[in-house]
Amino acid sequence: xxxxxxxxxxxxxxxxxxxxxxxxxxxxxxxxxxxxxxxxxxxxxxxxxxxxxxxxxxxxxxxxxxxxxxxxxxxxxxxxxxxxxxxxxxxxxxxxxxxxxxxxxxxxxxxxxxxxxxxxxxxxxxxxxxxxxxxxxxxxxxxxxxxxxxxxxxxxxxxxxxxxxxxxxxxxxxxxxxxxxxxxxxxxxxxxxxxxxxxxxxxxxxxxxxxxxxxxxxxxxxxxxxxxxxxxxxxxxxxxxxxxxxxxxxxxxxxxxxxxxxxxxxxxxxxxxxxxxxxxxxx
Numbered sequence: 675x676x677x678x679x680x681x682x683x684x685x686x687x688x689x690x691x692x693x694x695x696x697x698x699x700x701x702x703x704x705x706x707x708x709x710x711x712x713x714x715x716x717x718x719x720x721x722x723x724x725x726x727x728x729x730x731x732x733x734x735x736x737x738x739x740x741x742x743x744x745x746x747x748x749x750x751x752x753x754x755x756x757x758x759x760x761x762x763x764x765x766x767x768x769x770x771x772x773x774x775x776x777x778x779x780x781x782x783x784x785x786x787x788x789x790x791x792x793x794x795x796x797x798x799x800x801x802x803x804x805x806x807x808x809x810x811x812x813x814x815x816x817x818x819x820x821x822x823x824x825x826x827x828x829x830x831x832x833x834x835x836x837x838x839x840x841x842x843x844x845x846x847x848x849x850x851x852x853x854x855x856x857x858x859x860x861x862x863x864x865x866x867x868x869x870x871x872x873x874x875x876x877x878x879x880x881x882x883x884x885x886x887x888x889x890x891x892x893x894x895x896x897x898x899x900x901x902x903x904x905x906x907x908x909x910x911x912x913x914x915x916x917x918x919x920x921x922x923x924x925x926x927x928x929x930x931x932x933x934x935x936x937x938x939x940x941x942x943x944x945x946x947x948x949x950x951x952x953x954x955x956x957x
Contacts (some may be wrong), residue, residue, distance in 0.1 A: 733924040740914055744931035747798045751935065754802030755809070762807020763814070769807030776800040783932055789925050794932045801939060809946065816950035823953060827946040834900070834941060838907045847905075849912040857905060864902055867895065886951060896948035903941035910934050 762769035779797040783790070809824045817823035841847045871884030879885070886892040914930050 734921045735918050735924050735926055735930075737914070737918060739924050739927035740930045740934075743927045744934050747794065747931050747935050748938075750795055750798040751802040751805065751939075754799050755806035758803035758806025758808075759810045760806075762803065763810050769804050772800040772803035772807075776804055780936065783929065789929050791925075791928045794928050797932065798935065801935075805939060805942075808943070812946055812950050816954050818953055821953060823949055824946070826949055827942055830945040830949075831938060831942040834904045834945070835907060835938065838904050839911065842908050842911045847908050849908060854909075857902075857909065860902055861906075864899060868899075871895075886947065892951055893948070896944065896951060899944040900941065900948060903937065903944050906937045906940070907934075910937050 758769055758772070762772075776797055779793060779800065783794050783797055786793070809827075813824050838847075842849075847853075867885065871886060873884075875884035886895050910930075910933050913933065917926060917930060
């Protein structure tokens with residue numbers, strides 16, 4: 675099963691199109707022809723660059739590149755989340771429009787063949803507005819007096835990120851074929867459950883929460899969502915490791931950081947919903 679990261683999939687497809695042994699040494703010159711070592715080295719560099727999706731002499735992807743681009747996107751998201759928190763509920767159309775635009779930009783950035791840093795940063799802007807408004811709504815509607823519901827969700831997200839990074843780095847969790855298959859089936863199942871829950875919520879089931887508001891079942895589904903989002907981080911870590919190993923161009927760090935941000939937002943929203951349901955049930 676291929677990685678779910680579009681950048682890595684493109685690199686793998688390009689490598690496969692070149693055929694096995696595409697990065698092996700250049701063919702030897704005919705017998706008796708003079709050996710031009712400089713020309714052979716240049717040809718080898720060009721072949722290697724083609725496999726990496728870059729150009730000869732270009733910079734290849736390194737881990738600090740991904741960290742820097744992720745931090746930049748995260749910073750933009752936080753800044754506009756503050757704006758969404760302050761203005762989203764006063765102007766509902768603002769965060770609804772931001773959510774639609776963020777969804778469109780997310781799809782474009784995920785499947786666009788050439789990375790576009792401006793579009794990725796623009797996604798962070800609108801995603802931040804949407805996230806801030808939703809967070810403010812959850813805090814006002816479901817938090818008990820004095821309960822920092824949003825802060826708890828933020829801390830939970832950071833803890834989950836740290837734990838999954840530790841488990842992946844120390845090879846406690848290994849992303850092999852079996853792991854990917856189980857994860858894929860779980861994601862599809864959860865998507866089906868989520869869609870069915872949304873439909874049921876429109877008819878008032880679970881107090882508007884759908885399946886997530888049905889007693890213990892709702893808590894179990896929320897925990898399942900948190901677990902899936904957390905393991906999705908592991909898939910992102912693996913994609914980053916493979917992208918570095920393939921020697922993708924440095925520009926791909928924008929897309930890899932984008933993937934991490936998308937997963938972190940998903941994880942945060944799952945934890946926020948879980949805390950909101952627990953808080954509302956305990957009133």
